[in-house]
Amino acid sequence: MPAAAQLEPFIRDIRDFPRPGIVFKDITPLMADATALDGTVRALADVARDLRPDVVIAAEARGFLLGPALARELGAGFVLARKPGKLPYDTVRAEYLLEYGTDALELHCDAVASGARVLVHDDLLATGGTARALCELVEQLGGEVVGCAFVIELVFLGGRARLEPYPVHALLTYDEQ
16 A cells, blocks of 8 residues: 555645635646556555445545546446436435535435445545435445545544444545645
């Protein structure tokens, strides 16, 4: 597994995005470097392999970037959760809180088989709202969340606590903004 020190140079801080006071953790330099990208996918797979997921679930949009590659590395399927109204088949829905309101994610009603072992993935764990909504969608369909895997965790925002009792793994952690 690449050490955090090997991946950290590929994370770019963008101040005051998407609004003043926020420091956005940009993973596009990591995505553009073949070695860093490969190392990230392999490292995520290494922390998740023993969880034996049948599928990886991720939310649009940034979760879609590494989710399918992670699923392939694990020999698992990939399930996508989208914003409301974007999926063409019957869906289930989970709403979650944002700092400034609410949002929702939807999943096809047959996307997760009953009893399926599911790994929740996103590039970043902040407050935990998106990942918690993914867990709720999985459980609505009778799946079992076996863990959550992130590239980055912003520890100071407390998202890990919202994901209890699920195991949470992050390759990089930031204790302050």
